[in-house]
Amino acid sequence: MTAVTVPTPRKPGLLLPTLLTIVGVLVLCTLGAWQLERMGEKHAYIDRLQREAAGAPAPMPPAADWSKLDPGKLDLTHVVAKGSYIDDRFAGVRTTIAAGPPGSRQLSGFGRWIFQAFKLEDGGIILVNRGFVPESRLGQIGAASGPDTIAGFLRAPETRNSFTPQDLPAIREFYTRDPAGIAAALGQPPAPFYLEAAREGDGLTPPAGVDVRELIERIPDNHLQYALTWFGLALTLLGVFAAWASQTRKSAQPR
Numbered sequence: 001m002t003a004v005t006v007p008t009p010r011k012p013g014l015l016l017p018t019l020l021t022i023v024g025v026l027v028l029c030t031l032g033a034w035q036l037e038r039m040g041e042k043h044a045y046i047d048r049l050q051r052e053a054a055g056a057p058a059p060m061p062p063a064a065d066w067s068k069l070d071p072g073k074l075d076l077t078h079v080v081a082k083g084s085y086i087d088d089r090f091a092g093v094r095t096t097i098a099a100g101p102p103g104s105r106q107l108s109g110f111g112r113w114i115f116q117a118f119k120l121e122d123g124g125i126i127l128v129n130r131g132f133v134p135e136s137r138l139g140q141i142g143a144a145s146g147p148d149t150i151a152g153f154l155r156a157p158e159t160r161n162s163f164t165p166q167d168l169p170a171i172r173e174f175y176t177r178d179p180a181g182i183a184a185a186l187g188q189p190p191a192p193f194y195l196e197a198a199r200e201g202d203g204l205t206p207p208a209g210v211d212v213r214e215l216i217e218r219i220p221d222n223h224l225q226y227a228l229t230w231f232g233l234a235l236t237l238l239g240v241f242a243a244w245a246s247q248t249r250k251s252a253q254p255r
Contacts, residue, residue, distance in 0.1 A: 032230035039223035063124020091172035131207030
């Protein structure tokens with residue numbers, strides 16, 4: 001009688017699961033570290049905004065020096081600009097503003113930032129973001145005119161990403177706060193930054209400028225929570241792998 005050979009069960013390999021676990025842990029830890037980095041950047045942004053808002057506004061940098069300045073370093077600088085609105089046209093930048101906490105005095109919803117050219121006393125021309133207007137009230141807005149003194153914050157150009165729709169300069173409709181592109185659509189020379197006007201009035205009459213206190217309250221700061229989630233998932237993955245590897249070794253041992 002011929003003996004039947006029973007094949008020995010193949011031991012499951014640990015190499016591939018180990019490599020996959022290492023890759024997964026590295027990815028999760030990278031995401032956690034990125035969230036901590038974003039938290040540091042956001043806190044620095046808020047701290048700078050609070051410091052600038054608390055101090056007296058500085059005069060606008062002379063237009064003759066603009067080409068030598070770094071817009072990134074000037075971003076959020078609290079300034080006051082004296083001059084006059086020019087032209088009878090303005091451009092809109094589409095945006096969405098979430099509703100604020102109870103008691104806030106800020107318009108919200110779908111709408112546009114209203115940009116208009118402003119000629120400074122030294123002859124320089126800068127774009128002013130006069131504030132937010134809900135889409136349903138856009139028809140109520142006209143161009144500002146005449147001399148004015150505007151307190152606000154210098155802002156660097158807003159960057160685009162792969163999801164940003166194409167601007168429509170022919171109808172002065174934009175999706176990023178890009179002072180060069182908007183100025184070209186308005187027939188004005190470009191400036192390396194724009195001026196975001198501080199709120200005046202009740203905040204419910206469009207265009208409503210920025211209010212620093214409410215702006216800070218609206219800035220989400222969940223990065224620590226997200227970082228802990230990613231690091232927690234990394235630990236969970238390590239725990240699952242350790243339990244699986246231990247069980248696999250036990251089941252592979254001869255009885």
